Amino acid sequence: MMNMTNAELNDQDLDQIRRICEEAGIKLTHQRLEIFKELMTARDHPSAEDIHRHLQKRMPTVAIDTVYRTLATFDELGIARRLHLANNRNLFDTNLAPHHHFICDACRKVEDVYWPDFDSTALPEEISAIGQVRSRHLELHGLCTACLEQSGE
Amino acid sequence: MMNMTNAELNDQDLDQIRRICEEAGIKLTHQRLEIFKELMTARDHPSAEDIHRHLQKRMPTVAIDTVYRTLATFDELGIARRLHLANNRNLFDTNLAPHHHFICDACRKVEDVYWPDFDSTALPEEISAIGQVRSRHLELHGLCTACLEQSGE
DNA sequence: TTCTTGGATAAGAATAATTCTTAATAACAT
DNA sequence: ATGTTATTAAGAATTATTCTTATCCAAGAA
Ligand SMILES: [Mn+2]
Ligand SMILES: [Mn+2]
Ligand SMILES: [Zn+2]
Ligand SMILES: [Zn+2]
Numbered sequence: 001m002m003n004m005t006n007a008e009l010n011d012q013d014l015d016q017i018r019r020i021c022e023e024a025g026i027k028l029t030h031q032r033l034e035i036f037k038e039l040m041t042a043r044d045h046p047s048a049e050d051i052h053r054h055l056q057k058r059m060p061t062v063a064i065d066t067v068y069r070t071l072a073t074f075d076e077l078g079i080a081r082r083l084h085l086a087n088n089r090n091l092f093d094t095n096l097a098p099h100h101h102f103i104c105d106a107c108r109k110v111e112d113v114y115w116p117d118f119d120s121t122a123l124p125e126e127i128s129a130i131g132q133v134r135s136r137h138l139e140l141h142g143l144c145t146a147c148l149e150q151s152g153e
Numbered sequence: 154m155m156n157m158t159n160a161e162l163n164d165q166d167l168d169q170i171r172r173i174c175e176e177a178g179i180k181l182t183h184q185r186l187e188i189f190k191e192l193m194t195a196r197d198h199p200s201a202e203d204i205h206r207h208l209q210k211r212m213p214t215v216a217i218d219t220v221y222r223t224l225a226t227f228d229e230l231g232i233a234r235r236l237h238l239a240n241n242r243n244l245f246d247t248n249l250a251p252h253h254h255f256i257c258d259a260c261r262k263v264e265d266v267y268w269p270d271f272d273s274t275a276l277p278e279e280i281s282a283i284g285q286v287r288s289r290h291l292e293l294h295g296l297c298t299a300c301l302e303q304s305g306e
Numbered sequence: 307t308t309c310t311t312g313g314a315t316a317a318g319a320a321t322a323a324t325t326c327t328t329a330a331t332a333a334c335a336t
Numbered sequence: 337a338t339g340t341t342a343t344t345a346a347g348a349a350t351t352a353t354t355c356t357t358a359t360c361c362a363a364g365a366a
Pocket of ligand 2 (some may be wrong): 198246252
């Protein structure tokens with residue numbers, strides 16, 4: 001459920017992107033389709049450069065700017081989400097469910113963290129004097145299990 | 154308590170930086186002293202450029218690189234803390250007490266938030282399979298009171 | 307089918323934040 | 337005072353991202 005295999009996109013997904021572009025009134029270009037595929041088959045949190053690097057194997061002339069532009073479009077259309085993580089380049093996330101992230105300070109790996117109890121906890125009262133909170137951005141930092149093992153030797 | 158006035162540094166502070174440099178075995182240069190003053194009298198979360206801009210009035214030849222370098226040194230020495238906020242340039246914080254931040258998505262103002270109850274809440278169990286958490290980084294995003302008023306008109 | 311047109315792209319320039327290189331300077335011990 | 341060595345100023349370099357512009361291309365019109 002959280003870790004689907006890197007399978008090919010199915011027809012459902014193709015229909016989805018086709019419909020979304022039509023509804024948004026934008027063209028479903030070869031680039032948009034391929035970037036969509038690349039994004040949907042990535043199971044981690046890829047950067048624009050990650051996507052560009054992979055895509056270049058199939059589309060040698062695709063420009064990094066096109067990847068940035070298209071990912072921004074996908075973010076606006078609600079297909080994916082741009083993640084602004086502290087001290088990091090921007091990453092992209094296809095997991096649209098509410099969640100937070102664990103970030104390994106050694107290898108920089110980013111893992112999804114679900115913590116609904118926290119999401120629904122009441123904020124401290126003093127916040128109301130500061131402003132109105134619209135979203136909570138939580139990052140848990142530490143060492144991932146792989147890095148822990150490595151450092152234990 | 155949270156908003157001390159922009160008073161001059163007192164002798165106590167000067168002694169502090171002098172002692173810290175001595176203990177760390179680094180020279181107390183004119184630049185380091187002035188950047189320390191600038192940092193300690195700022196009540197917000199200044200960027201390296203903020204500090205540089207202010208400082209240039211008194212030290213016209215100070216290089217931005219010196220400000221970055223010195224702030225990094227202060228971070229290492231534990232005098233100040235470099236903040237890595239999502240989607241922001243790096244800011245610096247002299248508030249060494251454990252706390253989090255409210256960030257206004259309109260004007261980018263950064264305010265301190267204390268939430269000890271959250272700091273001591275147990276993490277979800279599933280985290281242990283991902284890695285070992287060493288710190289929690291929480292940002293509350295929304296609109297500050299000033300921006301709320303402005304948008305209400 | 308050919309033409310028209312506007313949105314989309316590729317390429318490279320531009321920008322912004324930060325760090326690096328290097329030669330000159332200045333703090334501090336002697 | 338002098339010498340040693342850390343530190344600085346200046347500007348180049350780097351990194352991530354966005355902008356500019358000429359060209360391309362897909363879809364509809366003729
Ligand atoms: Mn995620
Ligand atoms: Mn703070
Ligand atoms: Zn790791
Ligand atoms: Zn505001």
